[in-house]
Amino acid sequence: MRVETTGLPVRFAGVSCAHGGRAVVRDVDLVVEPGELVALTGTNGSGKTTLLRAVLGLHRASTGVIEVGGAHARSAADWAQRRREVAWIPQRQAAGRFPLLTDELLASSGAPEHARAAAAQLGVDHLRDRPLHTLSGGQLQRTYLARAMGCIEAGAGLLLADEPTAALDFAGQADAADLLASLPVTVLVVTHDRAVVERCERVLEMAAGTLREIS
Amino acid sequence: MIELLELASVQRAAFALLLGAIGLPIVGVVIIGLDIMPVRFAMMHIALLGIAIGLFTGLDPLLCAVVACGLSGAGLTPLARSSTGLSGAMGLLMSLAIAAALLVLSISGVNASSAFELLWGSILATRTGDVVLLGALAVVVPGLFLLRRRQLALLLHDRELAACSGVRVERLTLVLLVLVAIAIAGAIRLTGALLVDALTLLPALAARRLAQSLTAMALWAVGIGVGVNLAGFALALLLDQPPGPVLVLLAGAVALTVHLIPERRTTTWQSAASPGSLGH
Numbered sequence: 194m195r196v197e198t199t200g201l202p203v204r205f206a207g208v209s210c211a212h213g214g215r216a217v218v219r220d221v222d223l224v225v226e227p228g229e230l231v232a233l234t235g236t237n238g239s240g241k242t243t244l245l246r247a248v249l250g251l252h253r254a255s256t257g258v259i260e261v262g263g264a265h266a267r268s269a270a271d272w273a274q275r276r277r278e279v280a281w282i283p284q285r286q287a288a289g290r291f292p293l294l295t296d297e298l299l300a301s302s303g304a305p306e307h308a309r310a311a312a313a314q315l316g317v318d319h320l321r322d323r324p325l326h327t328l329s330g331g332q333l334q335r336t337y338l339a340r341a342m343g344c345i346e347a348g349a350g351l352l353l354a355d356e357p358t359a360a361l362d363f364a365g366q367a368d369a370a371d372l373l374a375s376l377p378v379t380v381l382v383v384t385h386d387r388a389v390v391e392r393c394e395r396v397l398e399m400a401a402g403t404l405r406e407i408s
Numbered sequence: 409m410i411e412l413l414e415l416a417s418v419q420r421a422a423f424a425l426l427l428g429a430i431g432l433p434i435v436g437v438v439i440i441g442l443d444i445m446p447v448r449f450a451m452m453h454i455a456l457l458g459i460a461i462g463l464f465t466g467l468d469p470l471l472c473a474v475v476a477c478g479l480s481g482a483g484l485t486p487l488a489r490s491s492t493g494l495s496g497a498m499g500l501l502m503s504l505a506i507a508a509a510l511l512v513l514s515i516s517g518v519n520a521s522s523a524f525e526l527l528w529g530s531i532l533a534t535r536t537g538d539v540v541l542l543g544a545l546a547v548v549v550p551g552l553f554l555l556r557r558r559q560l561a562l563l564l565h566d567r568e569l570a571a572c573s574g575v576r577v578e579r580l581t582l583v584l585l586v587l588v589a590i591a592i593a594g595a596i597r598l599t600g601a602l603l604v605d606a607l608t609l610l611p612a613l614a615a616r617r618l619a620q621s622l623t624a625m626a627l628w629a630v631g632i633g634v635g636v637n638l639a640g641f642a643l644a645l646l647l648d649q650p651p652g653p654v655l656v657l658l659a660g661a662v663a664l665t666v667h668l669i670p671e672r673r674t675t676t677w678q679s680a681a682s683p684g685s686l687g688h
Contacts, residue, residue, distance in 0.1 A: 249571075249572060251568050251571070251572075253489075269578075273574070273576075276571065276572045276573075276574065277574065279572075281572050283568070283569070290441075290443060290564075290565070290566075291440075291441045291561075291564040291565045291622065292565070292619070292620055292621055292622065292625070293561055293562065293565035293566075293621075293622070294561075294620070294621045297558065297561050297562070297621070298569075300558065301558070301562055301569070301570075301573035301574075302573075303573075303574065323620075324620045324621060325565070
């Protein structure tokens with residue numbers, strides 16, 4: 194059951210992205226209404242992650258328009274505002290090359306107490322003093338979910354979740370899917386997980402950089 | 409040894425080493441965190457260019473070296489966006505700087521070897537200006553660390569995560585690169601260009617092995633730096649040997665010993681590419 198939404202609308206218009214000159218996202222048009230829960234599926238390398246990263250301004254070789262809450266980011270200040278409005282669960286969570294404590298990650302959400310409470314709900318509260326690189330894949334994924342809860346508490350109106358349940362066990366996948374479905378914000382989730390797809394209001398598929406709606 | 413300690417130059421050197429041990433090991437932690445180990449070689453070349461410009465213009469060559477290093481640190485900032493950008497740029501910078509330095513020296517008619525001589529710093533030849541620079545670093549570097557440690561921890565862990573957590577990554581990277589560059593230029597005066605590692609990287613490498621968080625790493629690095637610098641200097645005086653090499657050997661021995669501690673008592677983390685370089 195979704196609670197009353199504070200979600201932001203998202204609009205993609207003619208969005209294309211390239212990696213080293215090769216087009217990986219081609220002319221994507223999409224409108225996501227406030228509070229919608231949308232699954233983005235598709236084979237590996239079809240451009241899903243790149244599309245999500247482009248929303249945050251992390252993929253520089255992008256063209257077209259991406260609006261969140263009706264705003265198109267141009268300046269550094271616009272992008273800072275965008276990144277406050279959008280919570281992100283990255284696909285590669287163990288990439289850090291320097292130690293970061295779990296609690297420091299939770300605190301980076303902008304609402305540390307809320308993120309810690311979410312971590313307790315997700316069963317990773319006892320790991321707060323541990324560096325991230327000592328966590329298992331599933332523990333790390335739960336921690337990033339908890340951080341996302343903190344970001345939403347701090348004012349984010351859109352959650353971009355990139356395979357947020359890939360490292361979880363079956364019970365964990367179902368719990369995380371329920372959690373995503375209960376959020377009062379717009380959610381765009383890249384996933385191959387049936388438990389998540391089943392709870393989504395719309396399912397989109399990317400293939401070779403192009404997007405189509407399948408349900 | 410007691411008689412030696414009464415000499416003003418020896419006292420100044422000990423004080424400079426103590427000041428250096430407060431700021432420089434934290435700079436070493438930042439160098440490892442930004443994955444810019446070649447920065448000290450690049451700055452050595454830039455320093456030479458600064459010295460050449462100083463000799464050409466009649467300004468203080470070492471001041472010119474510090475300014476040149478600071479400016480080049482700032483100039484590198486845009487390249488920090490990609491994970492491979494900085495280390496690649498260091499190589500380019502090195503070649504360009506040494507070429508420009510030789511050209512300036514040739515134009516000014518100065519013998520290149522006299523410029524190179526200024527790169528072979530000596531702790532016992534430390535001047536008041538060097539002490540002031542190291543004192544400033546001993547205040548600014550830990551101060552910045554204390555004020556911005558959350559942002560620093562995020563930036564050094566993952567630049568994109570930091571950017572998405574409200575950290576102004578461009579500005580913080582600029583400040584860090586300028587500080588690193590100036591700190592190395594200052595450290596060159598103390599031990600000479602080839603021995604800068606003893607003051608910056610070696611304490612940080614040992615600390616990386618011992619610590620689980622950035623804050624703990626900085627504390628370990630400063631602790632090891634202070635211990636090694638004072639013990640190394642005392643040892644050099646006792647043995648009547650040049651302090652630079654004794655310091656490096658002692659710092660190296662500490663770093664090596666720490667790395668020999670069994671794995672289960674410490675932790676390591678993988679050095680992986682940023683998520684941006686692989687994600688589709």
